[in-house]
Amino acid sequence: MAQAEADRFERISAPPAYQLVAEAIEREIVSGRIPPDTPIGTEADLAKQFGVNRSTVREGIRCLEQSGLIRREPSRRLVASVPRHAKLATRVSRALILHQVSFRELYEAIDMLERNAIELAVTHRTGDDLDALSDNLARTRAALDDPERMADLDTEFHTLIARASGNRVLQLAREPVSLLIYPATQPIFEQVPEAADRLLAAHEKLFDALSGRNMDAARLWMRRHVADFGKGFRRTGRSLEDPVDRVPLDSVFQTRGEL
């Protein structure tokens, strides 16, 4: 037990070659020396440059592909890439699930994110944002009896508001939360009769507030809207202390997606 002189030396380690390959390419891309959409060489090419076997290069590339720094064109050529939001969101969501985050934590986060999103949107929203929201409202009015579509449209509405905020950090932070809360919304529309109408009313008020750049109204209605969600959630018989659902998220391997 007399572990004399512990911790004097660092754990000695020789990173495997595929990691070194990945890190080397990673550095070039993150630093900007390889701008997005620049073609990287072929696998054989890279193998020659790094002086390692093609299998080794492939393992390194798989890592970068996975983290979104490299993408395969339809032609399968490798090009540098900017990680897509959707992929990151999926990952963060999965982590939160595995950490068994509670609905309370999620609800608090939503409360924070949506209130800030609407505030920023009041000042930054453009005409295009209003058009998109207006379109969403129209479809919502036609879907009041369809819980599944209502859940979708609600998610879309709030995503559009986040976009209107003009803040991409906020958008990115919101996405995983949105993914996790989604499956809890549909049951609300199924079990709480007035939920759909109240939601539509709130969305319309929020739209008007954004349209008229009325900060007070925006704050007020977002607050009510979020609170409404909380009440609806409880009326489905669930506790805020439950861990979030193990949603069947899209696998990280989907490559299509915007932004």
Add this chain to the structure above:
Amino acid sequence: MAQAEADRFERISAPPAYQLVAEAIEREIVSGRIPPDTPIGTEADLAKQFGVNRSTVREGIRCLEQSGLIRREPSRRLVASVPRHAKLATRVSRALILHQVSFRELYEAIDMLERNAIELAVTHRTGDDLDALSDNLARTRAALDDPERMADLDTEFHTLIARASGNRVLQLAREPVSLLIYPATQPIFEQVPEAADRLLAAHEKLFDALSGRNMDAARLWMRRHVADFGKGFRRTGRSLEDPVDRVPLDSVFQTRGEL
């Protein structure tokens, strides 16, 4: 350009085998059928089970390793794992860098996150949280003349507050922002003489507010503190509209080495 009948068919695709392998294992882990720290078989084992070559299994495993669902023990055996926050934060930070997010976006996010963190912390903080914060304050008082240590201690202080909030979603959302803002803080202490003192004063007030569960004081001082940061930032001569620095983030592999 008479693109008649576009989009009628889905893009046909056959996912490569290594992806199928990865997705299969991913599903088992995310669904909870393979709990954390459960050993996965050996590579040869998996190759046999899936009926593919070991190389193929290796590529699939690399992907999962990369996304944190699988970890290699010191013994190098594979075990299921819960993605660690630090790794995710690094990734999100990189994405934000590559998207050339502006300091304004970052600042707005910080404002939102810190204000909510302190509010939640007022009600949820424990004695341990106070102890950790108090320890941080002591070290801060001894580091007023050392810009680098001040930057570190400031980051630590706010991380501790986030922890005291008891909300892991908030913590996780905060981390990437914290990583990105960090390199901008040190220059403030170097160029703004009163920055260190003001920061310490604010931290002490925040500590007192938490200690006495005084919500109003907590809100007030966090607001001032964040505003102070904004002012300090501008006094370093930078514009809020600049894109964030291309920080040399730790690689997602926490190893160092040349190639």
Add this chain to the structure above:
DNA sequence: CACGTCGGTTTGTCCGACAACCCGATCTTA
């Protein structure tokens, strides 16, 4: 110009191999 053919490239997958390493079991030796 539209269309079909054809050869070179590149990827995805497989096979077999081997050194380095880890672990547990066995053997030495004080």
Add this chain to the structure above:
DNA sequence: TAAGATCGGGTTGTCGGACAAACCGACGTG
């Protein structure tokens, strides 16, 4: 007997080579 040294099997990291399928680009034909 117990600490320490040794050994062998199991695994990973890496290598070399191989091949079918898909893709690309050029060419030839109508």
